[in-house]
Amino acid sequence: MPIPIQKTFTYSVTEDEASFLQKGMRVAVSFGKTKMYTGLVYNIHQTAPTLYEAKEIHQILDETPLVNELQLKHWQWISSYYMCSLGDVYRASLPSAFLLESETIISKNDAFTEDSILADDEFLIFEALQHQSQLTIHQVADILGKKKVMPIVNQLIKKSAITIKEEIYEQYKPKLVKYVRLHSDYNSDDSLEKLMEELSRAKKQREAVLVFFQLSSTKKPIKAKDLEAKAVVSSTILKSLVDKGIFEFYYIQIDRIQYKGDTNDLKVLNEFQEKALLEIKETFKEKDVTLLHGITSSGKTEVYTKLIQEVLDQGKQVLFLLPEIALTTQIITRLRFYFGEQISVFHSKYSMNERVEVWNNVLENKTKARIILGARSSIFLPFSNLGLIVVDEEHETSYKQFEPSPRYNARDAAIVLAKIHQAKILLGSATPSIETSFNAQQNKYGFVEINRRHGNVQLPKIELIDVKEKQRKKEMTGHFSDRLLKLIQEALDQKEQIILFQNRRGFSPVVECKTCGVSPQCPNCDVSLTFHKFKYELRCHYCNYQRAMPNSCGACGSNTLDNKGFGTEQIELELKELFPDFKIGRMDLDTTRGKHGYQKIIGAFEAREIDVLVGTQMLSKGLDFDNVSLVGVLNADSMLNFPDFRAHERAYQMMVQVSGRAGRSKKQGNVAIQTYNPFHQILQQVSATNYAEMYKEQLQERWQYKYPPYYRLIKITLKHKDYNKVDNGVNWLFKALHNSFGEYVLGPTAPAVSRIRNQYIKNIVIKIPPKQNLANTKSHLLKIKNTFEAVKDFRPIRFIIDVDAY
Ligand code: ADP
Ligand code: ZN
Ligand code: ZN
DSSP: OOSSOSSOOOOBOOHHHHHHOOTTOEEEEEETTTEEEEEEOOOOOOOOOSSSOOOBOSEEOOSSOSSOHHHHHHHHHHHHHTTOOHHHHHHHHSOGGGOOOTTOEEEEOTTOOOGGGSOHHHHHHHHHHHHSSEEEHHHHHHHHTOSOOHHHHHHHHHTTSEEETTOOOOOOOOOEEEEEEEOGGGOSHHHHHHHHHHTTTOHHHHHHHHHHHHHHTTOSOEEHHHHHHHHTOOHHHHHHHHHTTSEEEEEEEHHHHHTTTSOOOOOOOOHHHHHHHHHHHHHHHHOSEEEEEEOTTSOHHHHHHHHHHHHHHTTOEEEEEOSOGGGGHHHHHHHHHHHGGGEEEEOTTSOHHHHHHHHHHHHTTOGGGSEEEESGGGGGSOOSSEEEEEEETTTOGGGBOOSSSOOOBHHHHHHHHHHHHTOEEEEEESSOOHHHHHHHHTTSSEEEEEOSOGGGOOOOEEEEEEHHHHHHTTOEETTEEHHHHHHHHHHHHTTOEEEEEOSOOSSBSEEEETTTOOOOBOSSSSSBOEEETTTTEEEOTTTOOEEEOOSSOTTTOOSOEEEESOOHHHHHHHHHHHOTTSOEEEESTTTSOSTTHHHHHHHHHHTTOOSEEEESGGGGSSOOOSSEEEEEESOTHHHHTOSSTTHHHHHHHHHHHHHTTSSOSSSOOEEEEEESOTTOHHHHHHHTTOHHHHHHHHHHHHHHTTOTTTSEEEEEEEEESSHHHHHHHHHHHHHHHHHHHGGGEEEEEOOSSOEETTEEEEEEEEEEOTTSOHHHHHHHHHHHHHHHHHSTTTTTSEEEEEETOO
């Protein structure tokens, strides 16, 4: 059952049903008094349950299994390793359209018109939806006067007549690229002569037109971006030519051009990539897992493509995991260029129909789903014949799911998945996680390096700017040092682009009264509100609470509310004042919320419609822009002073990754990092891109303070809206755990934000020493949890277990 209960349930079937049913088929069953669920057949047996009477199933929903045995094996591992119910894994794995239940809400699909294809029962429901916008499965049962309605609803979904309510309808829309052509008025030679005359005084415009003619000799469509670069003119020049009716802009979907001859040849590898490829294949002879540590812009993607091609040639499936799909439209485009229609993209934000389609295509091993490109949830697809898994940017923390259960790490679960399929798995990163490097060092994984950027471009020059010193010398303008401003100006003069990294969104994180020192707090969470200037409001970044910015202090009434700290919004505003002639863009959670928020901003930056892009860590993830020559980090210190044992590792990864966006194609780029603490060891390591040093030092600390990769962590979180309840619960739990695990139980502690959405939070961490048996520890912990939940007073407390917590 798709519910958080550990055990499976037995239902009764007839002999005929039993001979038809197979493991992995869905059945509609009732559960409890009135609930109806989509159950999954896990086993077919002849042992009647002793504690309850087996109910009959309502209906068999599939003709053939929807879930295969390899998946069930994988789910079993996830459930036991991450200490969650098999039902949780089942629910997380299947697109929700496969999981109808009595509370599911359906509505009409307005685009659907062919009601002639509907059977009688289906039509009745469809018609009911004309009068009532939504129906639950229960209501459907009432309308039809029968219980077995899931198959009918399934048919309606299959025929696209209805949709399920909770879905977000977001279709992947490939990026549009801007092209230029001559207006048809200028097709004759006379008109051209006249045109050049007209432009004789507009030098830049004339130049643009001349270069346009040069480029058109190839007869290929001309990208606006290419024309600007070749003619060395800005987008405003092209725009004015369009305004004059000389040029026209038009847009082509990148995909459509690239699909012309469905696939393209792979790039020829450079010597370092070639060597890496051979080494990877060599390690794969002995090892199932290999780490590819290739510096930023070394061309890891090109190496992946060669391995992918070989696996495709063997007729096997490939899974390519990405940390966040929204940020990686670039990779999708690149891989589609080579592999065309063999690629399917899978992501939990995709429309229901699209996800169902991908699921079915993978299940049937169709050619168009030979390569799955997806975020973490794509490890749940019904692969039958995986040959290779690539985990790109394997260090990314977004591979770890923390809410809801199953709280799995997709990288680690993918390693197990590969083993189940006897497939190989390649972990790639320019800044591998300490855990993965450790496994490679211990010879558990193969290890391959690329230390050169493609085209032999050097890694960017990284300089540290001492903000304290700059303040003392009065060389700061707002949040910018004179040095950073100079570098920005130089890059802009060269018509190069700039990325500025500020790891906080909003205008200023803290608003404080100068008179009494009180900060406005979120009413639902224990955290200060963040000021967002554009909407002139205060917002909570934990629960999204928002209110207008008050004029006076709520505590003392004085008129002295002041901003402290700064975020992306403030940086953007300062830049607009400092560089009024240039286009400033911002990429953070607030500007990328809309349907295609990311694609729009990334597309505009690629098309050079934005000169300076200000953003949060979203900017550090695998983006490839060819004209960025400067990356600035406004305030490195906020990353370093984070109370978490991984903070230093992450600060290193984030800064090296964001630096890696500079100088990718032509000349060496520049990186400027502003800090109050230029001698911090991590900043020194970043400035030399000295991964080995960072790794060595962090590893020592992990050993000394008993953290991963040496010790494993299980984090337990208790939540309840009554503080005393959680407090009593956590104290009892701590004692119980301490009796069993002694000094390796830490806590109880309240997290930095100790109340979120009115729920009080307490944590306990269990450290598991290298030699301690993991399975025994977990089963002991489960026993303690059962005892805890048997106490009436504690039962309402939410009890969350997070294995390998981040
Ligand atoms: P990484 O993922 O290691 O940061 P990418 O795979 O994004 O690096 O490569 C960086 C850039 O160099 C990309 O624009 C890519 O197309 C280009 N590139 C890499 N290898 C080659 C190659 N062998 N031939 C041509 N271009 C390449
Ligand atoms: Zn809040
Ligand atoms: Zn006050």
